[in-house]
Amino acid sequence: MVAMRVCGKTISYWYEKYGGYLWGVLVFILFLIIIKPEYYSYKELIQEFPSIGMCAFGFMLTFLGIILQGDSSTIKYMKSRQSLYDKFIAYNKTVVILSLIISIYSYIIGYVEINKIVSSVIPYYSYIKDVLIALFWGLATKLLVDVCIFVKLFYLLLK
Numbered sequence: 001m002v003a004m005r006v007c008g009k010t011i012s013y014w015y016e017k018y019g020g021y022l023w024g025v026l027v028f029i030l031f032l033i034i035i036k037p038e039y040y041s042y043k044e045l046i047q048e049f050p051s052i053g054m055c056a057f058g059f060m061l062t063f064l065g066i067i068l069q070g071d072s073s074t075i076k077y078m079k080s081r082q083s084l085y086d087k088f089i090a091y092n093k094t095v096v097i098l099s100l101i102i103s104i105y106s107y108i109i110g111y112v113e114i115n116k117i118v119s120s121v122i123p124y125y126s127y128i129k130d131v132l133i134a135l136f137w138g139l140a141t142k143l144l145v146d147v148c149i150f151v152k153l154f155y156l157l158l159k
Contacts, residue, residue, distance in 0.1 A: 016087070016153075020094075020145040028138030032130060042133055047110035049140070053103030056147070060096045064089070084156055091150040098146060102139045109136065 005011075067075060067088075079085050109132050 016149055019149065020142040023145045024138040024142030027141040028134045031134035031137045036130060042136075043110060046106045046133075046136060049106040049110070049136075050103040053099040053106065053143075056099040056143075057096055057103065060092055060099070064092045064096070084153060088150070088153045091146060091153055095143065095146050095150055098139070098143050102136070102143055105139065106136060109133075 067078065078088075
């Protein structure tokens with residue numbers, strides 16, 4: 001079976017490289033234009049996300065440490081498949097950094113009283129609030145897509 005190519009690369013390559021961004025931007029636009037998120041509807045979820053994000057952060061770093069320091073035959077085999085192994089490490093790094101960023105971001109927008117600080121200073125406050133919530137959902141979607149791609153690469157390495 002011949003894989004379809006765009007600019008000399010397969011569709012899978014482009015999806016792995018930009019799929020998270022594409023879905024994140026689409027969800028951001030969906031929340032910003034169509035759903036019009038209300039801050040208080042999502043406040044509890046946003047406040048609880050740091051614990052989820054930090055669990056993903058810790059798990060991925062632990063997993064990366066085990067893979068990098070491991071010396072078993074399975075790990076040696078994984079390291080011998082250089083291109084998949086490099087993608088695996090890159091996605092691990094992406095997910096770790098993104099989970100940290102979203103955790104900090106959600107902590108800030110979940111616990112800082114934005115109403116008291118910003119409403120008197122910025123005239124378009126309600127629009128900024130919508131952008132902050134839509135950005136949270138866009139970043140969370142990108143994290144989810146990147147985790148799915150990471151799991152796919154993990155199973156390709158084990159195959």
